[in-house]
Amino acid sequence: MTSQTASVPSPDQISRAPKVLLHDHLDGGLRPGTIIDIARATGYTSLPETEADKLGIWFREAADSGSLERYLETFAHTCAVMQTRDALFRVAAECAEDLAEDGVVYAEVRYAPEQHLEQGLTLEEVVEAVNEGFREGERRARANGHRIRVGALLTAMRHAARALEIAELANSYRDSGVVGFDIAGAEAGFPPTRHLDAFEYLKRENNHFTIHAGEAFGLPSIWQALQWCGADRLGHGVRIIDDIEVAEDGTVKLGRLASYVRDKRIPLEMCPTSNLQTGAATSYAEHPIGLLRKLHFRATVNTDNRLMSGTSMSQEFEHLTNAFGYTLEDMQWFTVNAMKSAFIPFDERLAMINDVIKPGYAELKSEWLFQQTATTSGSAAAGG
Structure with a gap:
């Protein structure tokens, strides 16, 4: 946690810190x-x-x-x-490049294939164009001295009736760049239980899925996503705060759903700037992520829609650092949380944590300590 002597990062250090992104929409980041x-x-x-x-x-x-x-x-x-192969390829490649430039070392980027069929592409052609674009973006990033791995999440729209079809598509490409499944769209009136056949199919196939829940609708949406559908993660999940009581003396009491989410280490894909835009939070300082961090929920930091929110992972962390005094230790905590929650195999997640994330933060902490020592020495010399 934070302290007066802890390593509060500069914007430059935030930018260079290795970051992990789990909730980013391809059509929201052009x-x-x-x-x-x-x-x-x-x-x-x-x-x-x-x-x-x-x-x-x-x-x-x-x-x-x-x-x-x-x-x-x-x-x-x-x-x-985003209705042609060339357009999808370009958008995906640039997405990977932009994230890598911002210090993101692992990202899961989601999109709904059914929204890209207006000019004759098939669902399979959409997925293949995006996957190829991500691979090209990874190559360009390496050429520019950055490293990133991007996995795709295939999204079905809550108001449509193609969830099972998209789930089957995600399963077909699970060894070719697609790492999981998602549903998105308006929560109110379109509960995830409308798509139980898709979730049951994914569970039978031992596949991963996240569900947009607890952003606009509240606790029933979270409960259904977890208990009826079996979601691995919660997209946003910010309304879990409604099941947490904070007394005037600071005593905190968790309801049974909030306790379940924390006890089971269910990842929360939190998107602070987006939540402010949609009214799910009133300010960065009042965003539930502050309390959820203190209570050790498995909270993660994400961008949602970089274009619409005018944001990046670095900017999200800057906002949180300004609001809560977060340090490099806090950034590492959020980043490790996200990497632990990624939809790639355990050994690959562990390698990213031990070989990329922890060394990256260790270097930044050493740099911060050196800067503080030099500043202290310089002040002492000037005082003498």
């Missing part, structure tokens, strides 16, 4: 310039802006507007330019 390029190449003429800087601002303002209609419109534009 470069504005790429959207414009693909729109021109494919004849898409409905963009609200045609200059990259202005378009980026439009996406952030639309996401911040408080209007659900404007927020959903942002994804209509990104999905509209």
